Amino acid sequence: xxxxxxxxxxxxxxxxxxxILRCVPISNHLYFYxxxxxxxxxVEFLVSFYNNEISEKSxxxxxxxxxxxxxxxxxxxxxxxxxxxxxxxxxxASSEEQYSNQPxxxxxxxxxxxx
Amino acid sequence: xxKITQTQPGMFVQEKEAVTLDCTYDTSDPSYGLFWYKQxxxxxMIFLIYQGSYDQQNATEGRYSLNFQKxxxxxxxxxxxxxxxxxxxxxxAMRVLNTxxxxxxxxGTSLTVIP
Numbered sequence: 375x376x377x378x379x380x381x382x383x384x385x386x387x388x389x390x391x392x393x394i395l396r397c398v399p400i401s402n403h404l405y406f407y408x409x410x411x412x413x414x415x416x417v418e419f420l421v422s423f424y425n426n427e428i429s430e431k432s433x434x435x436x437x438x439x440x441x442x443x444x445x446x447x448x449x450x451x452x453x454x455x456x457x458x459x460x461x462x463x464x465x466x467a468s469s470e471e472q473y474s475n476q477p478x479x480x481x482x483x484x485x486x487x488x489x
Numbered sequence: 490x491x492k493i494t495q496t497q498p499g500m501f502v503q504e505k506e507a508v509t510l511d512c513t514y515d516t517s518d519p520s521y522g523l524f525w526y527k528q529x530x531x532x533x534m535i536f537l538i539y540q541g542s543y544d545q546q547n548a549t550e551g552r553y554s555l556n557f558q559k560x561x562x563x564x565x566x567x568x569x570x571x572x573x574x575x576x577x578x579x580x581x582a583m584r585v586l587n588t589x590x591x592x593x594x595x596x597g598t599s600l601t602v603i604p
Contacts, residue, residue: 405590417534417580419591430589463532472590475541477524480534 378481380466386487387456395451395484397466406449407467407478408441410434417465423449424472453486461488491516491585495595502571503603509556510566510598512581520586523564525555528578528597537579540564571602 379398387393399406408420421431423441440452449468453460463485467478492515502508514523525537540548540555548555556565568575578599582592 407591409592416596417582417592417594419593422590430591432591465534467534469590475522475539477536477539478592479536480526482531482533485532 378466378468378479380464380481380484382484383482384485384487386489389458389488390455393453393456393486395453395464395466395486397449397451397481398447399449399466399468400470400479401447403468403470403479405429405469405472405478406441406443407469408451409465409467409480410462411465411483412459412462420451456486456488458488460486462486491518491583491588491593493581493583493593493595495581495598497598498596499599499601501601501603502568502575504573505570507567507569508571508600510568510579510581510600511563512565512595513561513563514581514583515562516583516585518585518587522584523555523557524582524584524592525553525564525566526580526582527575528580530577534580538566568600573602573604576600576602 381396406423411417419432421435422429438454442450463483465483466481469478494513521542523540527535538550538553540557552569554567578597580597581595
């Protein structure tokens with residue numbers, strides 16, 4: 375069964391450094407998302423992306439964050455200058471359609487640790 | 490505002506017994522979908538079951554069923570014949586048609602299946 379893949383599985387970065395989290399969505403999916411989950415807390419929406427542009431973003435997704443689809447398969451989340459509070463599990467998700475009964479398919483996540 | 494509430498931080502169930510995980514939601518939009526995801530200790534998010542706001546019947550997927558009570562705004566997950574592999578975090582999520590494609594997640598319920 376096709377799946378969303380995320381790399382790396384664990385990233386350790388010094389505070390203030392830039393980090394790029396990578397995702398390969400399911401190949402026939404058109405809608406892409408990033409979520410984050412701070413340890414012990416609920417999953418929070420960051421951003422959705424369709425047709426090479428951001429379609430929605432949350433208050434968390436400030437100027438430090440950016441997303442990109444650099445080629446036909448990858449979808450990346452960049453954090454420009456990381457802060458301690460950026461430590462979390464970051465999930466990429468994709469879906470074939472929007473506003474439907476289709477679930478968003480999640481990757482296994484990248485655990486980001488900021489030191 | 491859209492909100493998902495899961496009031497059971499932790500639940501225990503005997504192997505082979507059934508268990509109900511509670512989820513209540515709040516939205517004023519008549520068009521929405523409710524999803525349940527399982528998150529094992531390894532961290533990935535696994536889609537389990539979906540219920541649409543206009544669905545007349547409760548959703549079922551194998552051992553998973555959804556007890557949808559629209560008037561009470563509840564969408565409880567029922568797991569029948571629990572197995573040891575069901576031990577995980579369970580998240581209820583909602584997507585609301587008129588607020589975009591993002592998922593709103595609850596805080597989750599940790600289920601432990603006892604042999």
